[in-house]
Amino acid sequence: xxxxxxxxxxxxxxxxxxxxxxxxxxxxxxxxxxxxxxxxxxxxxxxxxxxxxxxxxxxxxxxxxxxxxxxxxxxxxxxxxxxxxxxxxxxxxxxxxxxxxxxxxxxxxxxxxxxxxxxxxxxxxxxxxxxxxxxxxxxxxxxxxxxxxxxxxxxxxxxxxxxxxxxxxxxxxxxxxxxxxxxxxxxxxxxxxxxxxxxxxxxxxxxxxxxxxxxxxxxxxxxxxxxxxxxxxxxxxxxxxxxxxxxxxxxxxxxxxxxxxxxxxxxxxxxxx
Amino acid sequence: xxxxxxxxxxxxxxxxxxxxxxxxxxxxxxxxxxxxxxxxxxxxxxxxxxxxxxxxxxxxxxxxxxxxxxxxxxxxxxxxxxxxxxxxxxxxxxxxxxxxxxxxxxxxxxxxxxxxxxxxxxxxxxxxxxxxxxxxxxxxxxxxxxxxxxxxxxxxxxxxxxxxxxxxxxxxxxxxxxxxxxxxxxxxxxxxxxxxxxxxxxxxxxxxxxxxxxxxxxxxxxxxxxxxxxxxxxxxxxxxxxxxxxxxxxxxxxxxxxxxxxxxxxxxxxxxxxxxxxxxxxxxxxxxxxxxxxxxxxxxxxxxxxxxxxxxxxxxxxxxxxxxxxxxxxxxxxxxxxxxxxxxxxxxxxxxxxxxxxxxxxxxxxx
Numbered sequence: 001x002x003x004x005x006x007x008x009x010x011x012x013x014x015x016x017x018x019x020x021x022x023x024x025x026x027x028x029x030x031x032x033x034x035x036x037x038x039x040x041x042x043x044x045x046x047x048x049x050x051x052x053x054x055x056x057x058x059x060x061x062x063x064x065x066x067x068x069x070x071x072x073x074x075x076x077x078x079x080x081x082x083x084x085x086x087x088x089x090x091x092x093x094x095x096x097x098x099x100x101x102x103x104x105x106x107x108x109x110x111x112x113x114x115x116x117x118x119x120x121x122x123x124x125x126x127x128x129x130x131x132x133x134x135x136x137x138x139x140x141x142x143x144x145x146x147x148x149x150x151x152x153x154x155x156x157x158x159x160x161x162x163x164x165x166x167x168x169x170x171x172x173x174x175x176x177x178x179x180x181x182x183x184x185x186x187x188x189x190x191x192x193x194x195x196x197x198x199x200x201x202x203x204x205x206x207x208x209x210x211x212x213x214x215x216x217x218x219x220x221x222x223x224x225x226x227x228x229x230x231x232x233x234x235x236x237x238x239x240x241x242x243x244x245x246x247x248x249x250x251x252x253x254x255x256x257x258x259x260x261x262x263x264x265x266x267x268x269x270x271x272x273x
Numbered sequence: 274x275x276x277x278x279x280x281x282x283x284x285x286x287x288x289x290x291x292x293x294x295x296x297x298x299x300x301x302x303x304x305x306x307x308x309x310x311x312x313x314x315x316x317x318x319x320x321x322x323x324x325x326x327x328x329x330x331x332x333x334x335x336x337x338x339x340x341x342x343x344x345x346x347x348x349x350x351x352x353x354x355x356x357x358x359x360x361x362x363x364x365x366x367x368x369x370x371x372x373x374x375x376x377x378x379x380x381x382x383x384x385x386x387x388x389x390x391x392x393x394x395x396x397x398x399x400x401x402x403x404x405x406x407x408x409x410x411x412x413x414x415x416x417x418x419x420x421x422x423x424x425x426x427x428x429x430x431x432x433x434x435x436x437x438x439x440x441x442x443x444x445x446x447x448x449x450x451x452x453x454x455x456x457x458x459x460x461x462x463x464x465x466x467x468x469x470x471x472x473x474x475x476x477x478x479x480x481x482x483x484x485x486x487x488x489x490x491x492x493x494x495x496x497x498x499x500x501x502x503x504x505x506x507x508x509x510x511x512x513x514x515x516x517x518x519x520x521x522x523x524x525x526x527x528x529x530x531x532x533x534x535x536x537x538x539x540x541x542x543x544x545x546x547x548x549x550x551x552x553x554x555x556x557x558x559x560x561x562x563x564x565x566x567x568x569x570x571x572x573x574x575x576x577x578x579x580x581x582x583x584x585x586x587x588x589x590x591x592x593x594x595x596x597x598x599x600x601x602x603x604x605x606x607x608x609x610x611x612x613x614x615x616x617x618x619x620x621x622x623x624x625x626x627x628x629x630x631x632x633x634x635x636x637x638x639x640x
Binding site: 099168172173175176177178190191 | 372
């Protein structure tokens with residue numbers, strides 16, 4: 001093994017410690033008693049520094065907390081489905097009908113600005129809107145808000161992939177006798193393939209991790225796991241070990257998605273397929 | 274197998290006419306060829322005939338029925354695209370089967386039809402492969418197979434040969450002819466290669482800038498191109514064009530250029546004055562090979578270029594441009610050598626200098 005390679009591995013090891021260290025702390029905190037969380041010096045190695053316990057997990061699985069994951073799963077998935085369906089159709093239109101009225105950079109830019117504002121800047125009118133409709137703190141309100149905020153990214157990403165499909169392939173499908181729906185199903189979507197999958201994954205991840213809307217548009221009856229976190233208190237004390245357990249459980253789906261879709265997401269960022 | 278008729282068809286893009294007031298009649302069961310340089314509007318004309326795009330003006334009839342607003346399926350057309358447009362995620366078999374699947378035919382019938390057409394086009398051993406694994410010629414065959422398989426009444430081929438190697442082009446040309454004869458359908462071929470048009474088209478439309486300049490058989494267009502553009506374009510080697518003048522000297526009318534003057538009898542009345550003179554390279558001969566002709570002059574060889582079994586000799590005879598002479602043999606000469614060239618008056622084309630329109634053929638002038 002050359003020196004270069006050894007130095008490289010050492011570098012990677014340091015980076016790995018630096019990057020995974022905090023996550024390690026989250027995971028081991030979830031296996032601590034609350035009294036062990038703040039001890040100084042910190043207890044880092046299980047079975048040596050402290051005895052692991054499933055206390056925090058017991059608390060998650062026996063209370064409302066576990067159901068907040070289900071809520072998160074529902075709103076993130078429903079929001080993603082709507083955003084992808086709308087985004088796919090819109091992206092197709094932007095890509096395939098450049099001569100259509102209002103299809104220019106301006107409308108595309110306006111669409112993207114929806115995403116550029118910090119959610120904090122628009123949360124107040126959105127809450128007012130749902131209160132006015134009498135739908136505040138419902139699945140519908142949160143899913144709808146999520147879908148609307150996910151559409152721009154979906155359109156932007158998918159349009160790039162639709163642009164890459166030669167128009168003549170669709171002409172051929174039209175001549176073969178496929179209507180618009182069949183063309184979309186049999187030709188466009190299969191050819192979008194990996195790009196569409198990566199867009200679905202990214203959209204879903206953003207929604208799974210979303211906090212502010214979850215807290216303000218819902219958060220009372222409908223509670224996602226992110227919005228539930230501030231409630232993890234016992235009197236004056238924050239239940240950091242339960243935080244740890246929630247964080248550990250909440251990071252499982254994103255990790256799975258990142259592992260499964262890793263190749264596609266990297267390609268997405270590289271701007272190709 | 275309909276007779277296709279286009280009536281004053283126009284298509285605008287960004288207010289620019291891509292197809293400009295085209296009227297055409299394409300007879301039954303014919304091999305019709307639309308010839309035009311790139312961007313002359315022939316692809317759009319194909320899309321309009323196919324029903325992929327709707328014209329902004331004009332009407333299209335198939336067998337007398339107005340199909341202007343019908344799609345490709347209702348018109349029963351099949352298309353083979355210039356870039357083949359094969360579905361990259363499907364095998365050759367599924368590509369060919371695609372129109373049959375759209376018709377929801379039973380599986381065994383699809384299989385039988387695909388195998389028939391694949392055998393006919395000699396690609397049955399490549400059916401399990403994806404387009405990315407096929408050669409250019411094979412992709413071409415798959416694209417044509419997909420067009421043939423569905424028993425369409427009109428088959429449109431957009432530049433089917435342009436992406437192929439020289440040798441495969443020759444083979445495919447012969448094959449297209451055979452296909453048209455055997456399948457007995459209306460085949461419409463879009464091409465920018467005059468050779469394709471000359472060897473394949475029973476009737477040919479020459480297009481430029483969205484307009485059909487000339488419509489006729491190969492012989493008609495070759496013998497009487499409507500203008501200089503068609504004359505230059507429609508030939509294996511580009512026509513020579515140079516300046517001339519019709520002058521009257523003592524009761525005889527002469528055609529005069531910088532280097533020769535030839536008395537001609539005028540059968541048709543032509544205005545005196547400047548004209549453009551055209552002559553095809555294959556109608557000029559070298560004196561040392563073919564003897565003297567009615568008009569003879571000398572020049573210096575600038576370049577000899579062997580094309581297939583012909584040689585194109587570029588000769589400086591003192592006119593505005595070099596004269597191209599096509600010799601039907603391999604012919605090597607050194608640069609700068611002096612050589613005699615000659616042609617007969619009947620081979621000349623006389624064009625108007627203003628709009629380039631054909632005024633007369635040399636034959637008319639002998640009278």
